Amino acid sequence: MSTAVAEHNTGHDDHGHGGHGHTSTGLSNNKLAMWLFLGSECLLFGGLISTYMLYRGRHPKGPGPDQVFSIPFTSVSSFVLLMSSLTMVLAVSSAQAREMRQTKLWLTVTALLGATFVGGQVFEFTEFYRKGLGFTTSLFGSSFYTLTGFHGVHVTVGIIMLMALVGMLKAERVPGDKAEVVELVGLYWHFVDIVWILIFTLVYLIPA
Amino acid sequence: MTTVEHASHAAESHDDHEHAGHSNKHYYLVALALAVLTGLEVLLSYVDIGAAFLPLLMILMMIKFIMVVLEFMHLRRDAKLFHYLFWSGFILAILVYIGALATFKFFLAA
Numbered sequence: 001m002s003t004a005v006a007e008h009n010t011g012h013d014d015h016g017h018g019g020h021g022h023t024s025t026g027l028s029n030n031k032l033a034m035w036l037f038l039g040s041e042c043l044l045f046g047g048l049i050s051t052y053m054l055y056r057g058r059h060p061k062g063p064g065p066d067q068v069f070s071i072p073f074t075s076v077s078s079f080v081l082l083m084s085s086l087t088m089v090l091a092v093s094s095a096q097a098r099e100m101r102q103t104k105l106w107l108t109v110t111a112l113l114g115a116t117f118v119g120g121q122v123f124e125f126t127e128f129y130r131k132g133l134g135f136t137t138s139l140f141g142s143s144f145y146t147l148t149g150f151h152g153v154h155v156t157v158g159i160i161m162l163m164a165l166v167g168m169l170k171a172e173r174v175p176g177d178k179a180e181v182v183e184l185v186g187l188y189w190h191f192v193d194i195v196w197i198l199i200f201t202l203v204y205l206i207p208a
Numbered sequence: 209m210t211t212v213e214h215a216s217h218a219a220e221s222h223d224d225h226e227h228a229g230h231s232n233k234h235y236y237l238v239a240l241a242l243a244v245l246t247g248l249e250v251l252l253s254y255v256d257i258g259a260a261f262l263p264l265l266m267i268l269m270m271i272k273f274i275m276v277v278l279e280f281m282h283l284r285r286d287a288k289l290f291h292y293l294f295w296s297g298f299i300l301a302i303l304v305y306i307g308a309l310a311t312f313k314f315f316l317a318a
Contacts, residue, residue: 042297047305049305054309086238190277
């Protein structure tokens with residue numbers, strides 16, 4: 001009984017059970033919805049990655065992957081995004097320990113790393129355009145920009161979520177369990193990272 | 209807040225931290241492993257290892273993917289239902305798009 005009360009008071013545990021005894025599954029509905037959303041996102045990115053794989057060799061006019069990709073530059077971008085996953089998990093860890101000052105700090109660092117990644121992507125797109133690869137130049141160009149553009153938009157949405165969360169934490173306007181809200185944003189952020197893990201290998205490292 | 213209350217709060221906070229999962233050191237180690245694996249992937253793309261290149265790259269990619277999902281997203285310690293929701297979407301995506309690519313004779317062309 002005392003354990004149940006303690007769990008109810010913290011409103012959170014590592015199995016997503018805490019304080020959610022009133023739901024039919026005994027799990028947090030918010031977390032359930034987030035995992036369901038991420039599962040469905042796999043299908044979205046699966047479609048975009050497969051389309052790219054199918055069309056990456058179709059560039060009768062304009063440059064192909066070998067002429068535009070810069071592996072060293074993209075490797076640094078990938079490293080930045082990977083490290084943002086570390087700072088995000090540190091934010092979740094701090095939130096679970098109720099260290100809100102640390103949480104806000106790590107969330108801000110995560111957003112800055114994400115912004116660095118998006119900045120790198122904008123620079124990369126500009127460079128590719130200068131080399132003659134526009135959105136409608138070839139099927140390779142269209143499928144590449146669609147895939148990486150969709151990912152970039154996801155990262156941007158993640159940055160907005162992170163900054164909004166920092167603002168809400170500062171204003172003490174986060175409803176319910178703060179640690180769970182940070183964890184939900186973290187799940188989305190890590191998902192964006194794992195999608196990039198796939199894109200980096202399948203799009204950039206495997207030659208067309 | 210009295211000293212006793214402060215100590216109690218600190219202990220509670222520490223317990224939550226431990227209860228919530230790993231220490232931060234664990235996360236740093238996972239991040240280091242991810243960085244090393246990424247470096248290895250990049251290195252592989254510069255050296256000629258023949259037919260082993262593609263399978264090795266795919267294995268490294270999946271190790272990184274699974275590490276982030278299990279450790280950073282805490283799925284390893286989370287409820288089974290979350291596993292089913294995520295992995296069913298992921299596996300369904302793989303099967304659907306392997307099927308879609310096969311209809312375009314993608315694997316024959318490769």
